[in-house]
Amino acid sequence: MDNRPIGVFDSGVGGLTAVRRLHEILPHEDIIYFGDTGRVPYGTRSAETILKYTRQDVHFLQAFDIKAIVVACNTVSATALDTVAAETDVPMIGVVSPACDAARKATVTGRIGVIGTQATVRSGVYERMLTAADPNLSVFMQACPLLVPLAENGRVHRGDIVAETLVREYLAPIKAQGVDTLILACTHYPLLREVIAAEMGAHVRLIDSGAAAAECVRDILTPCETRQGRTRYFVSDDPAGFNVLAPGFLHSALDFPAKRVEFGAF
Ligand code: DGL
Numbered sequence: 001m002d003n004r005p006i007g008v009f010d011s012g013v014g015g016l017t018a019v020r021r022l023h024e025i026l027p028h029e030d031i032i033y034f035g036d037t038g039r040v041p042y043g044t045r046s047a048e049t050i051l052k053y054t055r056q057d058v059h060f061l062q063a064f065d066i067k068a069i070v071v072a073c074n075t076v077s078a079t080a081l082d083t084v085a086a087e088t089d090v091p092m093i094g095v096v097s098p099a100c101d102a103a104r105k106a107t108v109t110g111r112i113g114v115i116g117t118q119a120t121v122r123s124g125v126y127e128r129m130l131t132a133a134d135p136n137l138s139v140f141m142q143a144c145p146l147l148v149p150l151a152e153n154g155r156v157h158r159g160d161i162v163a164e165t166l167v168r169e170y171l172a173p174i175k176a177q178g179v180d181t182l183i184l185a186c187t188h189y190p191l192l193r194e195v196i197a198a199e200m201g202a203h204v205r206l207i208d209s210g211a212a213a214a215e216c217v218r219d220i221l222t223p224c225e226t227r228q229g230r231t232r233y234f235v236s237d238d239p240a241g242f243n244v245l246a247p248g249f250l251h252s253a254l255d256f257p258a259k260r261v262e263f264g265a266f
Contacts, residue, residue: 002223004066006026011043018187026218043186111179121143150192171200235258
């Protein structure tokens, strides 16, 4: 038994898609969530800046004596995870490898679309990992930078003209490739799942990278004793805005309202 909490972080609300799945499959675990809402988005920044932010996020979570860290951010997983994991003595689970495994299991035709931030697309990590595992796969990438601000502002529902227009424009080149599987390679994008699913059609399987990572955590973690787990939320700006948005994304009330972190200390 290991009753220490699991740390989860993202640049903002996107990592809640991993927390939601953790709540479903590991209800006894305590979680510390950090959303860097004061510095979102990460996906438009340089690799050096993302690395600097990631080190600070990890230092913050380590103050809670956590047993593992879920990097619920593709941008960080794609660009900084290897470096920071080598510097950190807590196991770190990223989203890229679990998402690739889930996509390989889901595809029938071998044609896989990947949508993510500019930094994730630029890293090339999804093409490399997918084709290294199976050279017969065809992988089509598309950056969708405006979807993160949409999600951070709660503009994620069907009928939202801005969300539907952006999703249609971003997905057109991927749709044209006839993919049967689409990796949502940014943890913010499952918040737009209904809009994306309507655009792609029912025949395309959508892979939620945060949920895939949560399932990976279950497989490797030393569990805690049986009791009700609690999740505490920390953000680097606007806890009030987070407290309004988060319950809708989690499909449950927050155990505690989010607190603001003064990041200068990390
Ligand atoms: N949710 C994150 C990801 O999975 C980061 C989005 C961003 O901050 O640009 O890539």
